[in-house]
Amino acid sequence: MTYQLNKTDRKISGTLSLTGSKSISNRALLIRALCEEPFEINRLAAANDTELMEALIASSDEVRDAGPAGTTFRFLTAYLSLQPGTQILTGTERMKQRPIGVLVEALRSLGANIEYLEKDGYPPLKIGEAETLGSNNQLSISAATSSQYISALLMIAPVLPNGLELTLEGNIVSRSYIEMTLGLMRYFGVTAEWDGNTVKVAPQKYQARDFTVEADWSAASYHYALAAFADELDLQLDGLFPESTQGDAALVPIMEQFGIQSTFNETGVRLTKSGKEPTQMFEWDFILCPDIAQTMAVICAGLGVQGLFSGLETLSIKETDRIKALQVELGKVQAYFSKLPPRFSPNSQKQYFMVEGKADLTNTPAFDTYEDHRMAMAFAPLAMYGTILINEPMVVEKSYPHFYEDLEFLGFTVKR
Incomplete structure (x- = not known):
């Protein structure tokens, strides 16, 4: 066409x-999924990625297809690692060429049960129930990696049993997106300490509040x-x-x-x-x-x-x-x-x-x-x-x- x-x-x-904003909308949707009570999100992005994010969070299907949506895929990788049962997360052929290894290895080090179904380091993923997720709460990853990996880890941090101490090694790229994530978490009642290259998030609960994107x-x-x-x-x-x-x-x-x-x-x-x-x-x-x-x-x-x-x-x-x-x-x-x-x-x-x-x-x-x-x-x-x-x-x-x-x-x- x-x-x-x-x-x-x-x-x-x-x-x-x-x-x-798609970036804000997808973060708000993930936080709502992690919150114990529902809340209204007004002016959600009229975007396929956001509609897909909302649908896949609500889905009970074993296979969930994120299509070409990179943010959706990365946020769901972290979210599904917390869920019971086993899910397969996949996407388009282009998505299968986009690396996910940094996030998967980080989640594995926290105790997540994730396998690669095709090429190591790339989608699709098999995400199983993790018995010990969060027992380790200290993690170091490259600060030059995608801010979506970092944001995904930070947003699940407060619901982990011991929270998370995340150290970003090297020069931080896309700092504004990390600050966006922490700002939204703060709006929903979660506090974090960012000192130098280390972000500490204690175990705590998200507070339901209506939100306008x-x-x-x-x-x-x-x-x-x-x-x-x-x-x-x-x-x-x-x-x-x-x-x-x-x-x-x-x-x-x-x-x-x-x-x-x-x-x-x-x-x-x-x-x-x-x-x-x-x-x-x-x-x-x-x-x-x-x-x-x-x-x-x-x-x-x-x-x-x-x-x-x-x-x-x-x-x-x-x-x-x-x-x-x-x-x-x-x-x-x-x-x-x-x-x-x-x-x-x-x-x-x-x-x-x-x-x-x-x-x-x-x-x-x-x-x-x-x-x-x-x-x-x-x-x-x-x-x-x-x-x-x-x-x-x-x-x-x-x-x-x-x-x-x-x-x-x-x-x-x-x-x-």
């Missing part, structure tokens, strides 16, 4: 109510891209909070560099032009907000701004290898996403990537999506400059099912 997108003007105006700042990034490309702008995005637990809220200061003013009000944030010209050289470390790196690469290409990106360590193990995907797809419009040699960062040891060139849509480009929702949505704003094609466009259902309808509301033509 392919969608054709274009827009005949460069005007963006209107009001959108964004879907709830903030809108998804990752979803907002695609509309910030539209704002950056627009000549006329007055866009209201409802559901976003000025004090956010999401690392992707870094969009507010980032987009100031591109002439976008964010003004918070009672229902969300209003985007207008600040009157400042976009920067000609953009530099950012995405270690706390890796999910908006694709969007920012496309913004730089669309405007012809040179971009220097770092903090992309986790992009290669997402739904696809997002670095390779960006290189291929930006190349279709004569823009380039290049890895810089180590000599450019001899002291910091950071890995830098450079975005160069201005997107040329003379020949209608057809962008591939690689089973990755963010590839589809990051490249869609280029339709502000001319007609584009999006292959396998409905990957957006993973996190933002109404994405194309929202584009149509803003004046885009979407031919299905």
Whole structure:
């Protein structure tokens, strides 16, 4: 399936109510499953991953298929290790290529009963009932590993008989997602001590409290891209909070560099032009907000701004290898996403990537999506400059099912 997108003007105006954050929603669902009493979760993400998470938690099936949902798979691995009986947790072929070994070995060291059914270190998993889970409460894992592994361990920590003392070895990546997890745990009555690289969670009970999910700042990034490309702008995005637990809220200061003013009000944030010209050289470390790196690469290409990106360590193990995907797809419009040699960062040891060139849509480009929702949505704003094609466009259902309808509301033509 392919969608054709274009827009005949460069005007963006209107009001959108964004879907709830998938990251927050999935954490709230797991905490509710671990809580002894039910509570209401308002504004859950209208996303396939979240609907799947909710359904699989409630399921009594022996085989549970998480499809392509990485967060769902990782959180359920930890959750099912606490449950009676035996379950098999599987996913798509791409999911079977995404490593799970760090989390499985960590859970095993706590006493979990988990076996690999195919390739060691990868899904699918056979998760049996554990007789001694939590007897050991001290654990060390690499701080450079996925924050979803760390969050999964932290969320089950308070219900373990001896709690958990988790030491993160090395430099912490995606710290904002760990802080999001601890903030949600705190909202539901669980305290934790984070001292240096060690997080201690004593055994305690989650307290049931009704909860409202903030809108998804990752979803907002695609509309910030539209704002950056627009000549006329007055866009209201409802559901976003000025004090956010999401690392992707870094969009507010980032987009100031591109002439976008964010003004918070009672229902969300209003985007207008600040009157400042976009920067000609953009530099950012995405270690706390890796999910908006694709969007920012496309913004730089669309405007012809040179971009220097770092903090992309986790992009290669997402739904696809997002670095390779960006290189291929930006190349279709004569823009380039290049890895810089180590000599450019001899002291910091950071890995830098450079975005160069201005997107040329003379020949209608057809962008591939690689089973990755963010590839589809990051490249869609280029339709502000001319007609584009999006292959396998409905990957957006993973996190933002109404994405194309929202584009149509803003004046885009979407031919299905």
